[in-house]
Amino acid sequence: MDGSLLAATRTTCPYCGVGCGVLAGADGSVRGDPAHPANQGRLCSKGAALGETTGLEGRLLHPMVDGKRASWDAALDAAAEGFRRALAQHGPEGVALYVSGQLLTEDYYAANKLAKGFLGTGNIDSNSRLCMASAVAGHRRAFGEDLVPGVYADLEQADLVILVGSNLAWCHPVLHQRILAARAIRPQMRLVVVDPRRTASCEAADLHLALRPGSDVALFAGLLAHLGRAGFALPEGLGQVLDVPALTGLAPAQLATFHHWFTTTERVVTLWSQGTNQSSSGTDKANAIINCHLVTGRIGRPGMGPFSVTGQPNAMGGREVGALANMLAGHLDAERPEEVAALRDFWQAPNLALKPGLKAVDLFRAAEEGRIGAMWVMATNPAVSLPDSAQVRRALARIPTLILSDCHAGSDTAQHAQILLPALGWGEKDGTVTNSERVISRQRGFLPAPGEARADWWIIAQVARRLGWGAHFAWPNAAAIFREHAAVTELARPAPRVFDLGGLADLSDAGYDALPPTQWPVPRQGPRGGRITPPVQRLVVTPFRRPAHQGGMILLTGRLRDQWHTMTRTGRVPRLMQHAHEPVLTVNPADAADLAEGGLVRVASAWGEAVLRLALDAATPRGACFAPMHWTDQLSPCGRINAAVTPATDPVSGQPELKHTPVTLTPFAATWHGVLLARRPLGAALADWCALAPAAEGVFRHEMAGQDAIPFARLAEALGEGPPTIALHAEATGEHRAAWLRDGHLIAVLFLGPNHVLPPREWLISLFAEARIGSAARHALLAGMLPDGPPPSPTLCACHGVSATTIRAAIEAGAGDVAAIGAATCAGTGCGSCKPELAALLALAPA
Structure with missing residues (x-):
């Protein structure tokens, strides 16, 4: 074995739900783990820059109470007293936790146990509500359980891959590169992208369905009706007669091609992500996709199935432990009294919450109304990430006891908190995460704890002890929490529940330390891991509903290639900021007659406004505009686009509508x-x-x-x-x-x-x-002008720091395709997410 591998710590990337394995060297180097099944050595630009994000600049290193440094005892006492007062004044419905997919599963488990088991409240929700809640609801309606049946290998084995509301090339680039590598071997493999915008993912697509924003249900209802006409059995009442071209804005010829490919291709994977979930009809969109796979029987076999890809590294782990307001730990069913009783007995928690709590948007509405006396926010920044952020900030300001445990001291949310608790960050903490294909991987610490920072689970246990429940939270380490979590997953037996970690419930500390990437289910006996044929399969009626708010220019929000969430980590790395250094609104030129490209534009809605730099791009659909969601008060106060986003939510999942806000655009009149x-x-x-x-x-x-x-x-x-x-x-x-x-x-x-x-x-x-x-x-x-000579150009390839000028020079020297550019400059040979831009430069070059 390579000696350098022996010296490295095997851990997992803290960004998206792909769950890439990372080798972290003692010298601060970071590289992809070739032995990890998710990425096989690949890393995206963000993951490749992880070694540049571990400094202590901006870190929260000591507990703070009311703006002053405090001891851990004083801060924990204040947190416990805040919960005690809130319980006395409001009861269990007046306390809440708002947590994050950045937490490790062990932290998540401890938080959910504290909230539902001992505070007796269902008011624990996660920022995964903004990411995957509609997929979760769709899974539960279709399969009776939050179950992703497929595995990443299906993406490579499929003959038709359909990306719905997923800019995979930017948001999950390692998976995108796996698909493209498979297609290079099997050129007959087809790729379809369903997205209102022409994104980077479309550059490699055989068909781009630029449907009207919010019309996904109509598209898949039309496909389902076509499947019925093609001879697949549809239960009565399932099919809808819709004018699909009129609703989606797609040409009949495009729809016919899509229908033909889906109908005649056995191995089909339909992958969806935030573009589908972040909708006031997101759950129906998920079920409309799943319906087409259930009707054709394309599920649970190689190269086929509906596949929800998560946005965060441990969104799946949070779902496993029940850290959403409407779920119980271990996939237990709150509507089955025997399962509720089993969890109550296992936790010895007579006050176990018996009803769902408030989902994210409703939770912060309740806080603004004065109904939440104490809230604990963990590893997330709701003052930026939630829609209608002015309302969220009013809510945060009104909570009598607002506790924030985080790595960073200066977040927008931290400005409202009375109690700040320093948590360990990536490279320091120890535990597990679960990725989109159900693989549990270890995040291992390889850096010392800075200042007085502590593990989130330890902080939770200390507050629980001060509230009188210390014996129930007396874990000596993360391994003990994982064993308890695994044991909870066995409580539903013999119910037909796939999620089962019983085979890991007796894992020793040494076994936990050495745990390799492990795909669930992991029962004590029987088959482990692999793709799953759900034992329960239900078709769900999904009537088409227009988005909650109509009219005006439609604002779509999303992510950038090299940035993550509110940029507390990625925003400190110069090479990650060069791709997009300021908040930009992208508009079709035909919609920008009164706006100056490169100038500033005010984006206003019924809920608020933001000001961004204007970029014109014909790839943006007419009548819509796109803005990234990453900017904060620390980086661009007026560029916070969620200040203008509608707080409308899906009636089933509670997930906000982040893809369909009516806005008006006017020039920002700067002097x-x-x-x-x-x-x-x-x-x-x-x-x-x-x-x-x-x-x-x-x-x-x-x-x-x-x-x-x-x-x-x-x-x-x-x-x-x-x-x-x-x-x-x-x-x-x-x-x-x-x-x-x-x-x-x-x-x-x-x-x-x-x-x-x-x-x-x-x-x-x-x-x-x-x-x-x-x-x-x-x-x-x-x-104020350049001297003679070519001007420097922006970096196009963040992985290898290659500028546009260098790439143009390679093209002029004879590099005739993307591979040749990579050979000459290394551009595109890292995560590959810049390949669409390389292709665009090639297209502009003279023959």
Whole structure:
């Protein structure tokens, strides 16, 4: 064996639900684990940069109470007292936990046990409610259990893969590359993408169905009706007669091709993700997909089945332990009295919650109404991630005891919390996660605990002890929690429940430490892992319903290629910020007659507004616009798009409608625009509109615009470097240019002007790497234009740091396809998520 592998710690990536194995070296290096079944050595750009995210900048290192550092005892006592007061005043319905798919399964289990078992409340919900709740509800309606029947190998063995509401190339790039590698071997394999936008995933598709936003149920109801006409048996009342072309906006010829391919192809996998789930009809969308597989019998066999792909690393683990308001631990059924009694007895919890709690959106509404006396938020940032975020912030501000356990001190949610508890982060904590194909993998610590940070399960157990339940939470380590969790999964026997970890319930500490990736079910006896034929299969009627809110331009929200959630981790890595350094709204050119490309645009709805940079892209459908959901108060306060997003939810799953908000677009009337590059971050409150991002190692970029007088003096004072070394002030035109140097090194540059046309940022950033700024560069800075020579270009391949200029040069030198570009530059040979952009550059090159 390679000696370097022996020195590395085998752990799991903390980003998406693919669940990639990672080898973390003692030297801080990170690489894909070739022995892990999920990724087989591959990593995406985010995973490859994990080693650059383990620093302590911005970390919460000590408990805080009311803004002051406190001891652990004082902070835990305050948390317990807050719950005690809330229980006395409001009863169990007045306390709540809001948790996260970033938690490990052991943390999740402890939180759910505390809430449902001993606080006696169903009010524990997860940010997975924003991600996978509709898939969960669809599974439970169809299979009687939250069950993903397929495995990743099915994606490679299928002859037809259908991506529905999933930009797999960006959001789950390792799976996308597995599909493309399989198709390279079997060219007859087809790929269909169902998505209103032409995303990066469409570049490799044989068919792109750019359906009208919110019309997925109509598409699959039409497919189901076609299957009935083709001879597949449909139960009476299941099929709907719909005008599918009119509802979806798709051409009859496209629909005919889709129907023909699905009907005549045995091995079909239909994969869906947030684009389907984040809808006021998300559960029906999931069941409409599942129905087509059940009617054709395409489930539980190689290369076929409905496949829900999760967004977070441990969304599945949270579902396993029941950390959603309407679920019990271990897939136990709250409607079966014998299973409720079994859990009550096992936990010795006479106050076990007997009814579902409030789902996320309703939970924060209750908080604003004063009905929640104590809430504990764990490893998530609801002040940014939930829709109608102004309402969520009002709710957070009204909770008498708001506790936040997290790694990071400065999140938007932290600004509202009275009690901050420092938690361990990736690389420090120890436990398990479960990925989208039901594989349980270990996250192992390889870094020391910083400051006074502690494991989430330990923090939960300490609060439980102070509330009088210490004996029920007296775990010596994470392994003991995992054994208890595994034992709970056996309580439903002999019910026809697939989820079973009984074979791991007696795992020793040493066995837990060495646990390899393990796919459930893991019964004490019988077959383990593999694809599953659900023992219960129900067809569900899914009537087509239009989205809850109609009219106007439709706002779609989603993720970027190199970013994760609210960027507390990825937002600190310069190479991950170069692909998109500021919040951008993408609009079809035909819808932007009154808007200037590159300018700022105000996105307003009935719930709020945001201001973003405008980009025109014909790949965005007419009548719709797209914005990423990542920006926060720390990075771009006005760029928080969820301030404008509707709080409408699915009536079954409670998942918010994040893909269909009616908005209006108007120019943001700025009197000046500017860019400030400096050796330190100056925050994101420098102007009416500001976006802060790391631009290079030790260089920070501040994009700005304002509606006041040009603030050169104020910004120069905020920089704190005294008068500029060189400066030019053209009052007549409103242009100001200045640079600060120290011993010839560039310290900062500031450019202000009447519009957004300012010097190329890549050129300015490159000057910070110069050992000394010469006279030519100084003259160029004052002139506000490049000296002779080609300008630097943005990084296109984040994995290998390859710029667009380098890629264009390779094309000019004869690289005629994406593989040849990779051979010449390494671009696209990492996670592969930049391959669509490489293909686009090839298409623009002259023959």
